[in-house]
Amino acid sequence: FSTGQVSAATFQQSPPQIVEESTEVHINCSHDDSNLVVMLWYQQRRDNGSLALIGYGWVGSPNYEGQFKEQFELTRADTMRGALVVRTAAPSHSAPLLIISVWHCEYTEAYFGAGTKLTVLEPGLNVTKPKVKVLRPSARECGNPKDKARKTIVCVASGFYPDHVGILWNIDGQNVTDRRVATDNAALRVDQYYRITSRLSVPAEEWFTKGKNFTCIVSFFNGKNTELYKSSTIGEKGNSETTYLMVTQTARFSYIIFIFKSSIYGAFVAFLVWRLQVCDLLVLSCPLTFHPNCMFLLSLYFT
Numbered sequence: 001f002s003t004g005q006v007s008a009a010t011f012q013q014s015p016p017q018i019v020e021e022s023t024e025v026h027i028n029c030s031h032d033d034s035n036l037v038v039m040l041w042y043q044q045r046r047d048n049g050s051l052a053l054i055g056y057g058w059v060g061s062p063n064y065e066g067q068f069k070e071q072f073e074l075t076r077a078d079t080m081r082g083a084l085v086v087r088t089a090a091p092s093h094s095a096p097l098l099i100i101s102v103w104h105c106e107y108t109e110a111y112f113g114a115g116t117k118l119t120v121l122e123p124g125l126n127v128t129k130p131k132v133k134v135l136r137p138s139a140r141e142c143g144n145p146k147d148k149a150r151k152t153i154v155c156v157a158s159g160f161y162p163d164h165v166g167i168l169w170n171i172d173g174q175n176v177t178d179r180r181v182a183t184d185n186a187a188l189r190v191d192q193y194y195r196i197t198s199r200l201s202v203p204a205e206e207w208f209t210k211g212k213n214f215t216c217i218v219s220f221f222n223g224k225n226t227e228l229y230k231s232s233t234i235g236e237k238g239n240s241e242t243t244y245l246m247v248t249q250t251a252r253f254s255y256i257i258f259i260f261k262s263s264i265y266g267a268f269v270a271f272l273v274w275r276l277q278v279c280d281l282l283v284l285s286c287p288l289t290f291h292p293n294c295m296f297l298l299s300l301y302f303t
Helices: 240-285 292-301
Strands: 002-006 009-013 017-019 025-031 036-044 051-058 061-064 072-078 081-086 095-104 110-112 116-120 131-135 150-160 165-171 174-176 181-183 188-190 193-203 213-221 226-234
Touching: 017 025, 025 116, 036 072, 051 072, 061 072, 131 213, 131 226, 150 165, 150 213, 150 226, 165 193, 193 213
Parallel strands: 017 116
Antiparallel strands: 002 009, 009 025, 025 081, 036 051, 036 095, 051 061, 072 081, 095 110, 095 116, 131 150, 150 193, 165 174, 165 213, 181 193, 188 193, 213 226
């Protein structure tokens, strides 16, 4: 069970589930406060994150919202234990979270449990593990010279189904949990599979520390277990300021050489065009004789 705790009440709710279509699904919830007597179930919409109330009730008195009565069943073993039953699972029932909210008997507060993520497999699609790759920072990435330059390492997890994933970074075995990490809010659907990216921003000095290990860890729930998939990269050797200077100077020198070569080539082409134009005029103006000047000019033209 995954546990969510609010105030003095502790909630336990079923872990994530991946099921086949037409399966009957049971999602359980319990808490330890007998004063919380009303249990409500919500489904979170995949498209916009909004919550839709499925139903609510007391022990022996369930109430449903609209069409949900045909799709779901609310059960209560007692005040502190209940369940939501999906009668016949369909892909439309898949949601990031099926969330429980339990209300105090005096309706003064509402407490939400941690939620259960449910995925109903689409026909013809099987559970597929992610491919994980870490992309090293761009060599030209540099911050404002007046500020401390930073490097961005990117982790890409792709080709997985369904989207039961999480991403964690660590540096030399130590987990990174602060704002240096920016992960997509949700996996992106690309054709049949999903893709998600995460970015780790570190000071250039840290990236240019010899032997520094940067690891991306992707957790993937396959319906039975949560498996970990890793990919790493090693920091580069060298001084960050010196390296940035070398990169900048090399790029500048390459650009100057390119401009110089382009100028020489342009001048050469212009000269050839001019020469051909002059020679054409001379050929047309020379009589068909063996005048020495014409012969000399013609020899230049055909050279």
